[in-house]
Amino acid sequence: MSLVITLADALFSGLKITLEVTFFSAILAFVVAFAAGIARLARQRWIRAIATVYVEGFRSMSALVVMFWLYFALPLFGLQLTALQAGVLALGLSYGAYGAEIVRGAIVQVPRGQWEAATALNLSASQRMRNVVLPQAILAMLPPLSNLLVDLVKATSLVSLITLADLTFEGKILQGTLGHPLEIFALVLLVYFVINFGLTRLVRLLERRVSYGQGIGRIAREVTVT
Amino acid sequence: MIWDNSFALSVLPVIAQGLAITVLITFTGTAIALCIGLVLAIMRRARAKWISLPAEAFVEFVRATPLLVQLFFLYFGLPVFGISLSALVTGIIGIGLNYSAYTAEVYRAGIEGVPRGQWEAARALNFSHGQTWVRIILPQAVRKVIPALGNYLIAMFKDTPILASISVLEMLEQAQIVGSENFRYLEPMTLVGLLFILVSYPATLLVRRLEVRYGQVR
Numbered sequence: 001m002s003l004v005i006t007l008a009d010a011l012f013s014g015l016k017i018t019l020e021v022t023f024f025s026a027i028l029a030f031v032v033a034f035a036a037g038i039a040r041l042a043r044q045r046w047i048r049a050i051a052t053v054y055v056e057g058f059r060s061m062s063a064l065v066v067m068f069w070l071y072f073a074l075p076l077f078g079l080q081l082t083a084l085q086a087g088v089l090a091l092g093l094s095y096g097a098y099g100a101e102i103v104r105g106a107i108v109q110v111p112r113g114q115w116e117a118a119t120a121l122n123l124s125a126s127q128r129m130r131n132v133v134l135p136q137a138i139l140a141m142l143p144p145l146s147n148l149l150v151d152l153v154k155a156t157s158l159v160s161l162i163t164l165a166d167l168t169f170e171g172k173i174l175q176g177t178l179g180h181p182l183e184i185f186a187l188v189l190l191v192y193f194v195i196n197f198g199l200t201r202l203v204r205l206l207e208r209r210v211s212y213g214q215g216i217g218r219i220a221r222e223v224t225v226t
Numbered sequence: 227m228i229w230d231n232s233f234a235l236s237v238l239p240v241i242a243q244g245l246a247i248t249v250l251i252t253f254t255g256t257a258i259a260l261c262i263g264l265v266l267a268i269m270r271r272a273r274a275k276w277i278s279l280p281a282e283a284f285v286e287f288v289r290a291t292p293l294l295v296q297l298f299f300l301y302f303g304l305p306v307f308g309i310s311l312s313a314l315v316t317g318i319i320g321i322g323l324n325y326s327a328y329t330a331e332v333y334r335a336g337i338e339g340v341p342r343g344q345w346e347a348a349r350a351l352n353f354s355h356g357q358t359w360v361r362i363i364l365p366q367a368v369r370k371v372i373p374a375l376g377n378y379l380i381a382m383f384k385d386t387p388i389l390a391s392i393s394v395l396e397m398l399e400q401a402q403i404v405g406s407e408n409f410r411y412l413e414p415m416t417l418v419g420l421l422f423i424l425v426s427y428p429a430t431l432l433v434r435r436l437e438v439r440y441g442q443v444r
Contacts, residue, residue: 056427056430057423059430060384060422060423060426060427060430061384061419061422061423061426062384062385062386062387062398062422063384064387064388064390064398065387065398065415065418065419065422066419068387068398068401068402068411068415069415069416069419072402072405072411072415073411073412073415073416076228076410076411076412077228150289150290154290154291154292154293155292156292157292157294157295158292158294158388160294161294161390161391168292168294168295168298171295171298172298175298175302181298181299181302181303181306182299182303182306185295185298185299185302185303186299188295189287189291189295189296189299192290192291192292192295193287193290193291196290196291197290
């Protein structure tokens with residue numbers, strides 16, 4: 001019985017760290033993805049250039065290498081990040097770069113007529129983006145962004161390699177002290193599976209919510225056109 | 227000056243050794259993923275539930291769980307069954323199996339993209355089930371998904387550092403070892419990062435050209 005308690009205790013405290021890392025890096029990735037995705041479509045060349053270097057650079061890198069660099073190499077510049085900061089920063093920046101491509105792709109696929117109509121209605125560039133283009137683009141972003149979120153949850157396991165006591169780390173420790181690697185790692189895998197399963201369901205629900213009004217609008221538009 | 231050029235040059239050969247292992251893992255792992263993924267994709271289309279369900283369960287489970295934990299499961303779990311493989315072999319099998327779940331989905335998209343008429347025509351021409359797959363369906367399906375498979379090759383390359391966790395001597399592990407020996411991580415880690423960009427960015431451009439040539443799925 002006490003074994004079950006030790007096991008549950010360790011995995012639960014690991015789960016908290018995993019969710020914490022997921023939460024913070026998801027927020028960072030989300031903000032960075034929007035900023036970089038929109039910046040890649042900016043009229044100013046230098047803004048586009050910076051965003052492109054960031055996106056292509058981080059997309060060609062391994063998130064784990066970024067994490068190790070931030071944790072082990074950065075202190076030489078006199079900046080010692082905590083494991084949590086290094087982990088969140090590495091994951092947020094890496095997945096932000098992937099997300100930026102999704103954001104850009106979704107904005108580009110909004111029909112030209114929408115942009116032109118917004119201009120014709122005398123909306124400013126930022127009004128056009130906020131009120132016309134983004135509401136339609138977000139709908140197209142949701143499915144690929146939810147896939148990316150699942151990838152991010154899985155990638156949080158990497159923080160265990162820079163000594164952060166997440167779910168994977170706790171599993172490793174338990175296996176070291178108790179043995180039984182098959183049972184323990186199967187259990188850890190199962191917990192990740194449940195998190196991701198729940199997450200995909202949640203996003204699907206959200207998707208239906210968001211697309212509710214939009215779908216009707218789209219039908220109405222088609223009707224008036226024909 | 228923080229960056230030490232001579233130190234960077236002195237660790238470069240070790241890092242290059244790691245790169246060779248990284249490339250070896252990527253190609254053998256991809257070979258496994260391409261074969262098993264194809265088997266999984268065909269199994270998922272089987273009419274018999276006892277064939278399609280296990281394949282589906284495997285794909286869904288692997289895609290929802292982290293590679294790192296899967297590697298621990300294999301590396302520490304296989305010896306329980308009396309199978310003891312080296313870290314490198316375990317790592318290659320692990321990453322290959324992990325990616326087979328993704329390539330299976332890619333193949334599936336390709337197979338579903340082959341028009342129904344092709345199946346019907348093959349049947350009308352009296353092709354057997356196996357002949358239909360090998361001669362008619364797969365050549366068309368695989369051709370369309372070549373760029374997508376190329377993307378997974380690059381993704382696997384970027385995932386190989388995870389094998390450092392089970393002490394496979396790929397690039398990151400080598401960098402970490404020389405780093406801890408010399409108490410200097412900056413040069414080895416930066417070199418690893420640069421090498422990753424140097425290999426995977428040109429590879430990405432190549433895949434984009436393939437996409438132009440073979441078209442894009444999804």
